[in-house]
Amino acid sequence: MVTLTINGKQVQAEPGMSVLEAAKANNIMIPHFCYLEDVHQVGACRICVVEIEGARSLQASCMVPVREGMVVRTNTARVKRARKVLYELMLSDHPRNCLSCLRNQNCEFQKLGELIQISEFRFEGEKSKSFVDLSSPSIVRDSSKCILCRRCITVCNEIQGVGVLNVQKRGFHSVIGPADELPLSSVNCTNCGQCVMVCPVGALLAKDVTERVWDAIFDPHKRVIVQTAPAVRVALGEEFGYPPGTIVTGKMATALREIGFDEIFDTNFAADLTIIEEGTEFLQRVTAALTGKNAVLPMITSCSPGWIKYIEHEFPQELDHLSTCKSPHMMLGALAKTYYAEKIGVDPKDIFVVSIMPCTAKKFEITRPEMFINGMPTVDAVLTTRELARMIRDAGIEFQELPDGRFDDPLGFSTGAADIFGTTGGVMEAALRTVYEIVTGREIPFERLEVTPVRGLSQVKEAAIKIEGTKPEYSYLEGVEVRVAVTSGLSGAKRLMKEVAEGTSPYHFIEVMGCPGGCIAGGGQPKPTTRSIREARMRAIYAEDAGKPKRKSHENPFVAKLYEEFLGEPLGHRSHELLHTHYVPRGRYNELEGTRIPIQTK
Amino acid sequence: MDAKHAAQCQCGEESEEEKLARIAQVVDDFKGQEGSLIQILHLAQAIYGYLPLHVQQLIAERLDIPLSEVYGVTTFYSFFSTKPRGEYTIRVCLGTACYVRGGAEIVKRLSQQLGVEVGGTTADRKFTLEVMRCIGACGLAPAVTVNDTVMRQVNPDKLNRILEMCS
Ligand code: SF4
Ligand code: SF4
Ligand code: FES
Numbered sequence: 001m002v003t004l005t006i007n008g009k010q011v012q013a014e015p016g017m018s019v020l021e022a023a024k025a026n027n028i029m030i031p032h033f034c035y036l037e038d039v040h041q042v043g044a045c046r047i048c049v050v051e052i053e054g055a056r057s058l059q060a061s062c063m064v065p066v067r068e069g070m071v072v073r074t075n076t077a078r079v080k081r082a083r084k085v086l087y088e089l090m091l092s093d094h095p096r097n098c099l100s101c102l103r104n105q106n107c108e109f110q111k112l113g114e115l116i117q118i119s120e121f122r123f124e125g126e127k128s129k130s131f132v133d134l135s136s137p138s139i140v141r142d143s144s145k146c147i148l149c150r151r152c153i154t155v156c157n158e159i160q161g162v163g164v165l166n167v168q169k170r171g172f173h174s175v176i177g178p179a180d181e182l183p184l185s186s187v188n189c190t191n192c193g194q195c196v197m198v199c200p201v202g203a204l205l206a207k208d209v210t211e212r213v214w215d216a217i218f219d220p221h222k223r224v225i226v227q228t229a230p231a232v233r234v235a236l237g238e239e240f241g242y243p244p245g246t247i248v249t250g251k252m253a254t255a256l257r258e259i260g261f262d263e264i265f266d267t268n269f270a271a272d273l274t275i276i277e278e279g280t281e282f283l284q285r286v287t288a289a290l291t292g293k294n295a296v297l298p299m300i301t302s303c304s305p306g307w308i309k310y311i312e313h314e315f316p317q318e319l320d321h322l323s324t325c326k327s328p329h330m331m332l333g334a335l336a337k338t339y340y341a342e343k344i345g346v347d348p349k350d351i352f353v354v355s356i357m358p359c360t361a362k363k364f365e366i367t368r369p370e371m372f373i374n375g376m377p378t379v380d381a382v383l384t385t386r387e388l389a390r391m392i393r394d395a396g397i398e399f400q401e402l403p404d405g406r407f408d409d410p411l412g413f414s415t416g417a418a419d420i421f422g423t424t425g426g427v428m429e430a431a432l433r434t435v436y437e438i439v440t441g442r443e444i445p446f447e448r449l450e451v452t453p454v455r456g457l458s459q460v461k462e463a464a465i466k467i468e469g470t471k472p473e474y475s476y477l478e479g480v481e482v483r484v485a486v487t488s489g490l491s492g493a494k495r496l497m498k499e500v501a502e503g504t505s506p507y508h509f510i511e512v513m514g515c516p517g518g519c520i521a522g523g524g525q526p527k528p529t530t531r532s533i534r535e536a537r538m539r540a541i542y543a544e545d546a547g548k549p550k551r552k553s554h555e556n557p558f559v560a561k562l563y564e565e566f567l568g569e570p571l572g573h574r575s576h577e578l579l580h581t582h583y584v585p586r587g588r589y590n591e592l593e594g595t596r597i598p599i600q601t602k
Numbered sequence: 603m604d605a606k607h608a609a610q611c612q613c614g615e616e617s618e619e620e621k622l623a624r625i626a627q628v629v630d631d632f633k634g635q636e637g638s639l640i641q642i643l644h645l646a647q648a649i650y651g652y653l654p655l656h657v658q659q660l661i662a663e664r665l666d667i668p669l670s671e672v673y674g675v676t677t678f679y680s681f682f683s684t685k686p687r688g689e690y691t692i693r694v695c696l697g698t699a700c701y702v703r704g705g706a707e708i709v710k711r712l713s714q715q716l717g718v719e720v721g722g723t724t725a726d727r728k729f730t731l732e733v734m735r736c737i738g739a740c741g742l743a744p745a746v747t748v749n750d751t752v753m754r755q756v757n758p759d760k761l762n763r764i765l766e767m768c769s
Contacts, residue, residue, distance in 0.1 A: 163668025169677045179673030180655050180684070187669075589659055589669055 004070040019061040019072055020048055030074045031083060031115055033108065034149035035062040036198055038531055039159070044150045045090070047112065049082050050074045058082055087116045092123035094201075095144050101202040106527065108200030109147060128172050135183030137367050138191035138207060138360040138523075143175050146203035152176060152195035159516060161491035162310065164189045176203075188313040188589055190490065192306035192514045193360030193523015206360045206524055209381050210391050216352040216380070217260040223344075224352045225336050226261040227329055227411075228252060230268050231358040231422030231519035232385045234540035238526040238533075239389035240399040245536030247544060250404025255392050256356075257405055265336065266407045267355065268414030270328035271421040271430070273562070274303065275553035277579055278325045279435045280570040282509055290476050296320045298485075298500065298507040301427050303327040306361035306514030306523075308583065310490050315497050316585030321510075324580040328421065329355040329362065330371055332411060333378035334578040339566045340411060352380045356388045358422070358522035361514060370581050384524025410558050416545030417553040423541045424488035424518035425454035425461060428511040432465065432484070433552045439467055439474045449551055455542075457517055457534060459492040460485060462507075484509045489516035616649075622660060624649050629664040639665065639675055643682055652683045688723045688730040690768050692748055697736025699743040708744055708756055709733060715765065728768070 001012045006023055013022030018041070023030050032048035035041055041062055049058040053071035058079060061072070073079065091113070098104050129143040148167075153176060156165045164187050168175050178187045196204045216222045237246035256264045281299065288295035302308060302323045311318065326334070333355065337348035355362060359382070365371065366379045383391070392399055407413070417433055420426030429451040436444040443449065444465070453463035466481045467474075485507045487496055493512045499505040515522045520537040521529045545551060553559070567574045616624075625646045632638040632645075642661055647653050653676050662669040676682040694700070694709045709731075713719060716729050723730045739745040742754035746764070753764060 157668065157671075163670055166668065166670035166674040167678075168670075168674050177670075179658070179669045588663060 002066045002068050002070075004066055004068070004072060006072045007074055013066045015066070017066050019050060019052070019059075019064045019066055019070070021062075022066045023061065023072070023074060028074060030061050031112065032062055033112055033147075033200065034151065036151055039198060040149075040151045040154045042150055042154070044148060045086070047083055047086055049079055049086075051076055051079055084116055084118065087112060088118060088121075088123055090147050091118075091121065092125055093128050094147060095127070096121075101145070102205050102208060103202040107202065129175050131181075133177070133183050134207075135185035136189065136191065136207070136364070137185075138363040139184055139189065139193060139196060140205045140207050141177065141184060142203055142205070143177065144203075145201050146176055147201055148174060148176065149200060150176065151198040151200070152204055155194045155198050159489060159491060160190070160192060160194055160514075161494050162188065162190055162192075165195060188309075188586070190306040190309045190313075190514060191361040191364040191523075192310075192490065194515060196360060196523050197521075197525070197527060197529055206384050206386070207363060208387055208390075209363070210383065210387050210394070213354055213381050213383060213391070216354070219352075221350055222352045223262050223346050223350055224260070224354065225263040225265060225340075226256050226354045226356060227265040227267045227270075227332050227336075228256070228356040229329060229358055229422065229519060230271065230419050230426075230541065230544075231522060231525070231537070232356050232388070234422065234520065234537045234544070235358065235525050236385050236389060239386065240392075242400075243536070244533040245540040247540050248399075249544070250406070251399060251402040252388075253407055254402045254405035255388075255397055255399060258397050258402075259391055259395050261354070263336075263340075263408050263411075264405075265332060265411040266414055266418075267329045267332055267357075268418035268421070269407075269411045269556070269558060270332035270335070271418035272414055272553035272556040272559050273331055273579070274325055274328045274421075274427075275417060275430050275434050276559060276563075276570050277575060278323050279431050279438065279553075281323055281325065282431065282435060283438065284571070286477070286480075286482075286508060290480070298505055298510045299323055300500075300509075301511045301513075302581075303421070303427060304361070304512060304514040304519075305359070305365035307490065307493060307512045309361065309364070309586075310493060310514065311497065312584055312586040313588055314494070315501055316587075318497065318500055319583040319585060321500060322583055324582065326371070326579055326581045327362070327365065329357065329382075330365065330378060330581075331579045333366075334373060335411060335562070337373065337376065337378055338578060339562065343410075348376060353378065355379050355382045356385065357382050358385050358519045358525045359515075360384060360523035362524075368584075370584070373578070385526060386524060389526070410561065413556060413558045414548075415553055415556050416548035416551035418556075419544040419548065420541055422519045423538045424457070424513050425451075425486045425511065426518065426541070427513075428454050428463075428484055428486050428509070430553055431509070431511075432463075432482075434554045436465065436467070437552065437554065439471065439477055440469050441471050442469065443552075448546070450542075454484065454486045454511075457531070457538075459489060459516075460487045460495060462486075482509065483507045484511070486511040488513040488518045490514055492516075621650050622657070625657060625660060626664060629661055633665060639667075639672065640679070643672075643676060647682060652686050654684060654686075658684075683730075685721075686723055686727060688728050690728060690748055691730045691732060692746060692764075693732045693734045695735075695737050695739065695743070695745040695747075696733045697740065697743075699740035700736070700745055703743040704757070705744040708746065708758075708761060711758060711761060715761075729765075 002015050011026040020030050030048050034045040043060045043063040046060050048061045050061045051073040052059050133141040153165050157163045164178050216224050233249040237248040285295045300321045333353045336353050341348045363382045417430035433444050454461045462485050464481050464483045467477045470478045517534040521534045628645045632642050658672045662672045696705050716724050718731050746753045746756045
């Protein structure tokens with residue numbers, strides 16, 4: 001432990017801590033701005049300046065490590081003056097049109113202003129940047145609002161390992177963006193939205209389509225079907241004052257009904273269905289491999305569209321490792337416009353499907369031509385968790401007061417295996433629960449079905465499961481050790497994919513989710529999303545699972561009925577048509593191959 | 603610039619493929635060395651004349667770093683150019699002394715005479731017009747550089763002579 005003095009008080013800190021962190025640990029808050037716990041520490045804004053005895057100039061406290069005997073003052077006239085001028089200078093290059101900004105009242109820059117308090121705009125000057133990039137269906141980039149904190153650069157480069165964003169040009173002309181002012185839609189952006197999650201202002205936003213959804217709801221000729229992803233129900237509450245990790249499934253269902261959706265379905269239903277399809281596909285590949293036929297292993301999950309776009313750019317040669325299963329909400333969309341449309345006798349053209357997702361990449365996914373059926377989109381709009389919260393507020397609904405509602409049949413029932421799809425490791429665990437039981441007729445040998453080695457927030461998790469006591473038809477699997485790996489965040493994916501590309505991957509089955517922690521921390525989730533918030537949401541997901549009477553996808557009676565009435569068998573003809581897809585090898589930088597979409601200038 | 607890379611022919615007869623192959627070679631030679639990106643960009647600019655996006659892409663790909671990072675570096679340093687450059691780069695100093703003694707007027711005239719904006723290159727690829735900050739030649743104001751030669755106390759007459767000299 002290091003002992004130092006902050007504002008006349010002797011305090012202890014762990015070696016290696018920054019002055020800012022040491023102060024915080026001792027309940028002294030130093031105003032800061034660009035620093036973001038666990039993510040970003042580069043000293044870009046200098047709002048966190050303090051006086052340190054012995055140092056002539058003010059120091060950025062987020063960058064200075066604690067030293068024994070250090071004497072720090074965080075609140076002197078000099079510090080306050082400096083902080084205020086820095087803030088005013090930042091503000092002088094900001095549009096200040098807060099009332100028309102999506103981040104109004106949820107903006108870190110506004111919060112900083114509240115703390116610093118200015119009574120006039122002293123510095124007025126030329127504004128340095130002014131373009132809006134509307135090219136991506138997922139992410140809107142408004143450079144005029146950017147305050148150059150560089151958090152997005154850290155996230156996109158270091159955490160996601162994609163590297164679409166960086167500082168271009170210098171000084172007053174600096175902008176954060178892709179090379180050569182290329183629009184996001186023509187570079188290798190994965191649409192993961194992790195940059196949106198850390199942007200303190202409205203410079204990076206998920207594209208808002210709530211108006212389109214309202215229009216559909218108000219259109220008397222439209223049957224508007226909504227579905228919600230597993231990770232939404234454990235996070236939506238945060239938008240309405242509940243602590244992270246509160247499960248609000250019932251209130252969410254009621255809110256959706258009050259907003260005016262006609263059917264409230266559950267993406268979880270399709271998650272159970274995914275397990276049946278994907279599990280069967282996996283068994284098929286393993287069978288082929290073990291019986292000397294051609295098979296591409298490891299098989300890799302395909303439900304995360306950010307991950308899909310990433311592999312298409314970075315490892316276009318390896319696309320046949322991907323499961324051909326569509327992501328669950330795309331499956332449900334396809335069923336809504338075929339199976340369900342038939343059932344209720346409505347023309348699919350009059351059906352409008354909305355997916356509520358923790359994800360920004362799914363906004364892009366629905367625009368992929370290979371997702372269309374007969375020239376018709378199967379999901380018409382994707383809303384993030386945050387957009388749903390906006391609609392609930394806009395509709396004047398008192399969320400906390402709502403009674404619990406439920407999903408509609410036949411696409412609303414799900415098992416616990418579907419719930420855990422929302423967190424890293426969940427798809428793998430759900431698949432293992434089902435595959436093991438299909439092969440052996442017995443439950444997977446983990447206490448309470450919890451496949452603990454694939455749970456948690458580590459970047460790469462592994463498990464090896466020995467298959468013993470197979471049913472006669474699977475005797476060739478007797479004694480086989482199935483090796484699986486799970487990763488979340490695209491840097492982890494890169495790690496595992498390098499092995500795959502080199503042919504040294506030791507695994508049979510890999511789960512990849514594009515965002516660190518999985519969908520619970522997706523680019524469409526409530527802000528902020530910190531490590532402890534991820535953990536809380538994850539606990540809630542596992543609690544949902546543990547509380548369900550059925551916890552294995554193959555026990556979902558509505559899925560069984562769907563096969564009976566409509567699909568026939570897993571991987572059958574209809575499944576292939578509706579539930580499976582293919583992938584597009586893209587150039588590493590995409591931007592040089594496609595046409596350039598001109599950036600709209602304000 | 604080290605001898606190995608500079609000694610080769612730069613007379614402009616080289617084909618596009620040859621230039622790109624040479625740049626690729628440069629990248630491979632410098633790959634893995636600390637701070638090599640700037641050096642690679644220098645050499646690539648010497649080989650290609652300037653650094654268009656596809657050259658930067660080649661460098662990024664071969665170094666296995668994001669294109670946005672490479673582009674960030676080329677647009678940070680003023681000695682890199684992403685546009686084609688003329689045979690002669692004329693830079694007019696706009697430091698305080700040069701400015702008050704007619705630097706701004708010279709920029710205007712040059713721009714008119716050459717028919718290009720500041721930062722632009724003439725259609726015949728002869729001249730690139732740029733401005734610069736104080737180069738410390740305040741006693742010689744207004745100063746203009748042509749490639750790396752400093753021209754002192756430039757007036758309209760002298761300007762014409764300079765342009766003739768280059769043609
Ligand atoms: S959406 Fe993801 S990949 Fe695209 S710029 Fe943001 S962080 Fe990078
Ligand atoms: S876009 Fe947002 S996160 Fe990125 S530098 Fe600008 S303000 Fe910071
Ligand atoms: S918070 Fe320390 S420099 Fe920005």
